[in-house]
Amino acid sequence: METDGVLIERSARGRPDAFVEVVRRHEVAVHGYLARRAGRQAADDLLGEVWVRAFGGRRGFDPAHADARPWLYGIARNVLRAHWRTWRAADRAGAVEAVDPWDDVIDRLDSAAAARTREMVGAVRALPPEEREVLLLVAWEQLTPAQAALVLGIPPGTARSRLHRARAALRPVVAGEGK
Amino acid sequence: MTELEELGELGELGRVDPPAASILDSAREVLWSAVAAQMLATAPPGAADAGTARADTPHADAAHADAAHAGGESGVGQATDDLASQPRPEDPGAP
Numbered sequence: 001m002e003t004d005g006v007l008i009e010r011s012a013r014g015r016p017d018a019f020v021e022v023v024r025r026h027e028v029a030v031h032g033y034l035a036r037r038a039g040r041q042a043a044d045d046l047l048g049e050v051w052v053r054a055f056g057g058r059r060g061f062d063p064a065h066a067d068a069r070p071w072l073y074g075i076a077r078n079v080l081r082a083h084w085r086t087w088r089a090a091d092r093a094g095a096v097e098a099v100d101p102w103d104d105v106i107d108r109l110d111s112a113a114a115a116r117t118r119e120m121v122g123a124v125r126a127l128p129p130e131e132r133e134v135l136l137l138v139a140w141e142q143l144t145p146a147q148a149a150l151v152l153g154i155p156p157g158t159a160r161s162r163l164h165r166a167r168a169a170l171r172p173v174v175a176g177e178g179k
Numbered sequence: 180m181t182e183l184e185e186l187g188e189l190g191e192l193g194r195v196d197p198p199a200a201s202i203l204d205s206a207r208e209v210l211w212s213a214v215a216a217q218m219l220a221t222a223p224p225g226a227a228d229a230g231t232a233r234a235d236t237p238h239a240d241a242a243h244a245d246a247a248h249a250g251g252e253s254g255v256g257q258a259t260d261d262l263a264s265q266p267r268p269e270d271p272g273a274p
């Protein structure tokens with residue numbers, strides 16, 4: 001099977017249809033990434049925008065990377081940030097926005113959360129956003145710390161140390177020692 | 180892996196149902212529109228006249244055909260020119 005890198009490179013060399021196979025491989029995963037962070041409706045609305053941006057930026061993809069997921073998640077992250085900026089600007093009539101995707105996740109999870117889940121959610125929410133992002137890319141998207149670093153545009157060592165700190169903070173909750 | 184086991188409970192919180200096929204199809208349609216627009220913009224001058232008649236939505240058509248092949252061959256290996264020269268099929272969704 002051809003790698004994502006091969007297909008994306010081909011799509012950049014006059015075969016844009018090759019990009020569709022990349023879309024097919026990752027469309028459920030990218031939709032899940034969006035849905036976990038912004039809810040299902042927003043994911044439905046934004047998925048096409050991710051593909052258009054990815055297609056437009058495909059020449060910037062390093063074909064040496066066999067798996068395009070980290071790159072696509074990075075694009076999806078930017079689409080989400082733009083979405084939140086627009087949404088909050090409209091909602092607050094021009095107030096200075098503080099983009100915190102976790103607010104949306106909390107809204108989604110709280111509806112069906114049990115007490116322990118709430119405790120876990122609270123612990124994750126209390127994490128610094130940069131640690132939380134790495135943690136969720138590993139726990140939710142099943143990325144390695146190195147792949148999470150690609151998504152966020154940070155050195156792999158930084159991603160590993162952020163993950164380490166996040167796990168240390170969550171450990172009491174996981175072990176049932178919270179509160 | 181210990182690390183993932185430790186994160187397993189958190190991972191459960193991130194479980195979402197997969198999207199409906201129609202959602203994925205719609206997103207691909209958006210992509211194909213962008214692809215078609217780019218191809219029209221970069222088409223050689225000689226192809227302009229012929230392209231006007233046939234290239235309005237050739238890739239949207241291909242995406243329709245693609246969508247009908249869920250789980251099967253994607254048609255990705257088909258040359259772009261081949262896609263563009265395909266006769267426009269009846270849109271099954273058209274009134």
